[in-house]
Structures are given as C-alpha cells and as structure tokens.
Amino acid sequence: MKLRFLAVILMGCMTTLAGLAQASVVDTLQQEYKTAGAGPFSAAKGEKMWVEKHKDAESGKEFSCQTCHTDDLKKSGKHEKTGKVIDPLAPSVNKERLTDIKFVNKWFLRNCKQVLGRECTPQEKGDFLEYLKGQ
Amino acid sequence: MVMKNRIWAMVAGIAWLLVNSGYVLAGAPNTDFAAVTNIKYAKECGACHLAYQPGLLPERSWRKVMENLHDHFGDNAELPTADQPVLLEYLVNNSAERANYKRSAQMLHSIRKVDTPVRISQVPYFIREHREVANRVRGNEKIKSLGQCELCHQKANEGSYAENEIRVLGAESWND
Incomplete structure (x- = not known):
C-alpha cells in the first residue's frame, strides 16, 4: 500500500518535472x-507561419513546416527525402519536446533556413514557441 | 609432466583465442564496415538518416561533407561550431583509409585519386554493386533513394551488408 502510494507520488513528480522542464525552456x-x-x-x-507555404527558389516546389511535420502535430512525421520518422512535435503527446534548449536552437536554425531561406527573427x-507549447 | 601438460593447455588455449578473435584466420581484413561506435555521431547524424559508417568514404570526402553542412544534399544540417570538431575527428579516424575492413578498402580503391565523392552512392564500387538494383527500385515508392541502405540491408546499422541479409521491399530475396 505504502509502495503504491510512493509510486503514484513519483509518477506525479515525473510528469510535473517534464512539464516544468518544458515550461522553463520556453520561458x-x-x-x-x-x-x-x-x-x-x-x-x-x-500557427499562421507554421502552415504558410514557401516556394523553393531552386526546385520551385512549395513547402512548409507541415511538409515534414504533417498537418497533425500529435502524429509522427517523415523526413521528405530520407523517410526517417520524425517524432510528434506536440508536447502533449511527446514529453521530450521543448525540454532541451540546444536541441530547439539547432532545429530553429536549420529549419528556418530550410523553409524560409533565412534565420527566423526572435519575434518569429x-x-x-507560443503556438507549439499549447499543442 | 603435469607442468608440461599445463603449458600445452595454455598454448592451445591461446591459439584457440587467436583463431576465434580473427587474428590468425583473418590476416585478411574484416568483411564489410566497422560499426558506428560514437554516440554523438549516431545521435546527431542518425537523427535524419542512417548514421553511415565512417569507413564508407575516404577522409577527404568526410572533410568536404562537414564543410558543407549548411547545404547537405539540399538540406540544412548545420551544427553548433563547438560540436563539429568531435564529429570530424571521429569520421577522419575511422575513414576508409584507416579501417581494416574489406569493403572499406574496395570503396576506397575504386575512387580515382582526383575525385572527392560526397555521396556514398556515387562511389564507383557502390555503383557497381547496385547496378541492377538501381533499375529495380526505381519507381518503388517505398524506397526514396539508394541512400536508405537500411530498407534492403537488414543489418546496415551494424555495418553489415552481406548479400544473404538483403531483403528488397516487395521482393522475396535478393540474389544477383
């Protein structure tokens, strides 16, 4: 009985910690x-920027964040070329999301340049993050 | 007498170990490629594609790949500057020249000295080995490119590309 009580407390703590890590990274x-x-x-x-389509200057192909992350953030996506599975981005189904500053920075840099052809501004x-954290 | 027997037992034991570890039988290099051992490399590069074994390409190719991460086959794969030397060092220290593996040597020796291929699928040895496959997988929607080794080579992530481990999607087995 005591063990079960402890387990419940522990699980509660872990969930809260993941939530806290995420909130603190976004903050x-x-x-x-x-x-x-x-x-x-x-x-x-x-959200508006997330779905906005951009034309690639070289290939003329249109793509957006959703090209790889799909139109449902709670589902897995796929890398357009390699087919590698991209885990869901919504923190509500993937607790690891938005918990690592280095990781977030790395992918902001790569994907903004990839989709917009430039780095994103601090405002963007x-x-x-404001949109993603609520997903 | 007892002592002598013991020594013989030891010699036999050591010989058995050497044979098993490949020292005696494999004066010839190991087959295929050395598996990836660097955790950072596996994590960073394996996030988007198979973490290709460093022994697949020569040092000069890896240097070129790492210099151009901002345009990595059409994708931006930039890494924080601090993370780059570690990965380059791992690639260089385990490149085809330095790996005592049979297929690494075959890849390496098929490349002309003046060439620096950055696509593994453009190495002459690779092209030769996949000549027939290239036509068969063309149009197969499940296979986006010949760079997706793991789709057909069941043990690609271990650096093993033996023919009896090949399963081409949609085909029973592969023999060429």
Whole structure:
C-alpha cells in the first residue's frame, strides 16, 4: 500500500518535472527573445507561419513546416527525402519536446533556413514557441 | 609432466583465442564496415538518416561533407561550431583509409585519386554493386533513394551488408 502510494507520488513528480522542464525552456528562450527586443508573443501568429507555404527558389516546389511535420502535430512525421520518422512535435503527446534548449536552437536554425531561406527573427521564434507549447 | 601438460593447455588455449578473435584466420581484413561506435555521431547524424559508417568514404570526402553542412544534399544540417570538431575527428579516424575492413578498402580503391565523392552512392564500387538494383527500385515508392541502405540491408546499422541479409521491399530475396 505504502509502495503504491510512493509510486503514484513519483509518477506525479515525473510528469510535473517534464512539464516544468518544458515550461522553463520556453520561458528561458522567450525571455532571451524579449531581451533582443521582441514580444509579446502570439500563438495565432505562430500557427499562421507554421502552415504558410514557401516556394523553393531552386526546385520551385512549395513547402512548409507541415511538409515534414504533417498537418497533425500529435502524429509522427517523415523526413521528405530520407523517410526517417520524425517524432510528434506536440508536447502533449511527446514529453521530450521543448525540454532541451540546444536541441530547439539547432532545429530553429536549420529549419528556418530550410523553409524560409533565412534565420527566423526572435519575434518569429517566440511566436512559434507560443503556438507549439499549447499543442 | 603435469607442468608440461599445463603449458600445452595454455598454448592451445591461446591459439584457440587467436583463431576465434580473427587474428590468425583473418590476416585478411574484416568483411564489410566497422560499426558506428560514437554516440554523438549516431545521435546527431542518425537523427535524419542512417548514421553511415565512417569507413564508407575516404577522409577527404568526410572533410568536404562537414564543410558543407549548411547545404547537405539540399538540406540544412548545420551544427553548433563547438560540436563539429568531435564529429570530424571521429569520421577522419575511422575513414576508409584507416579501417581494416574489406569493403572499406574496395570503396576506397575504386575512387580515382582526383575525385572527392560526397555521396556514398556515387562511389564507383557502390555503383557497381547496385547496378541492377538501381533499375529495380526505381519507381518503388517505398524506397526514396539508394541512400536508405537500411530498407534492403537488414543489418546496415551494424555495418553489415552481406548479400544473404538483403531483403528488397516487395521482393522475396535478393540474389544477383
């Protein structure tokens, strides 16, 4: 009985910790963006950018974040060329998401350049995070 | 007498160990490629594709790949500057020149000295080995490119590409 009680407490703590890690990473990054002059952040704007299609100058092909991440953030996506599975981005189904600053920064850099052809501004990154954290 | 027997037993034991570890039988290099052992490499590069064994390409090719991560076959695969030297060092230290593996040597020796291929699938030895496959997988929607080794080579992630381990999607077995 006592063990079960402890297990429940422990699980509760772990879930809370994952949630806290995520909140703290998003907070830390958004604070950083604010220091750079950005904010306030809007989930609606983040979502708009998320679905917006961009034309690749070379191939002429249109693509967006959804090309790889699919139109359902709670589902797995697939890398367009290699076919490698991309785990769901929604923190509600994937607790690891938005818990590692280095990881978030790395993929912001890569994917903004990939889709927009340039780095995202602090405002845009803040909006993206505002949208993604609620998914 | 007892002592002598013991020594013979030891000699036999050591010989058995040597044969089993491949020292005696495999004065010839190991087959295929050395498996990936670097965790960072497996994690970073394996996030988007099979973490290709460093022994698949010569040092000069890996250097070129790492210099151009901002345009990695059309994708942006930039890494924080701090992470790059570690990965390059691993690739260089285990490149085809340095791996005592049979297929590494075959890959290496098929490349002209003046060439620096960055696509593994452009290495002459690779092309030769996949000549027939290339036509058969063309149009197969499940196989996006010949770079997806693991789709047909069941043990590609271990560096093993033996013919009896091949399963081409949609085909029973593969013999050429």
